[in-house]
Amino acid sequence: MKKLTIAAALAAATMLATPAQAADPEGKIQVKVLATGVLPDGKIESVNVNLTAAPSAALATKANDNVVPTLAVEYFATPNVSVETICCFTQHHVTGTGAIAGADIAQHVLILPATVTLKYHFNAGGIKPYVGAGPAVFFYFDEKPGATAQALGATKLKMDNKFGVALQAGVDVPLGDSGLGISLDAKRYFMKAKTHFYTAGGVEALSTTHKLDPWVVSGGVYARF
Template structure:
């Protein structure tokens, strides 16, 4: 996955350093390099299995993160495009309420595979758009947090889930060679199930609402 991210970033960097005449403000392809804030919820919405009664009065929270992302977009028509993103974001889950300060899950790596169908409005030099599309969150290499490990948990797994994203943003050209500034926001609707195991026995199973806001800003190059 990291190799894929590096290759996408290299391709985007190559595009940005290409001669100016290669750019086209009406081209079919567009690449964005963005700084992205991932603002996650993480609260428990259902307790499916809790034989040790660990959850009464307890809640969970997942930290926010800021990461670089690459977006690649294909324009089928001047008004309709399809976009996908490439990024990995890392988080951890902590307890609140009765579990205040507890380190529950470390190293939650998420690959948010997302494709959106976008409609671009004709508003003169500024190019607003809206979009919608499916998403799958792939969870990679989760580990028990220090508190969970101290209680005997030796394995944590978050289930990969299918959800969807709503999107809105602005592309603002800065010249006539395909270069511009982009501001983008996505609201994901996504949940996951956390499985906590100790010695091969599942000791806690909880469903969590993720529903992150993903907000980005950066530059694009269209060609």
């Protein structure tokens, strides 16, 4: 994650150092380098399978927040309509709340939130606010059960890739006519995830459905070409 952050900082510095004539405020392609806060919910909506000693009614969880570098690439079909996709990886862990507060449920859940949004840009004088919406799918990698889950017999964790929807709003603030600017962005995802905890013998000991619905808020710089 540190290497990704350094790479994003270097990319941002390179972008801002680009001569103004290399960028075009009316160009078709816009590239953003952003610092992004990923703020998921993570609470359990339903317990589907429970062969552990933990009572289903006591199971309640939350996922931690994270800050990651993000790259966004946008294509303007018209001056007001664009399509945007983002690239980032975010890592989270899940802990217990309520009756199982502090329980270590899941560790090192690496998520790729693949997202494509259709955006409409307003011209508000010196700034350009926008709204957008589109499909999203979360891809999960390298999931590991936490210490508490392992103590209950779970040796393997698998999370299902799921489709969802993202709503988006933000503003681009041009820095003169250079094609460079500052961007602020907020997305709200509506996304659920199903987890499967397996024993060493391959038996599914616990399966839960989680409400993720993260807020994803970003700020950074952009260049349009």
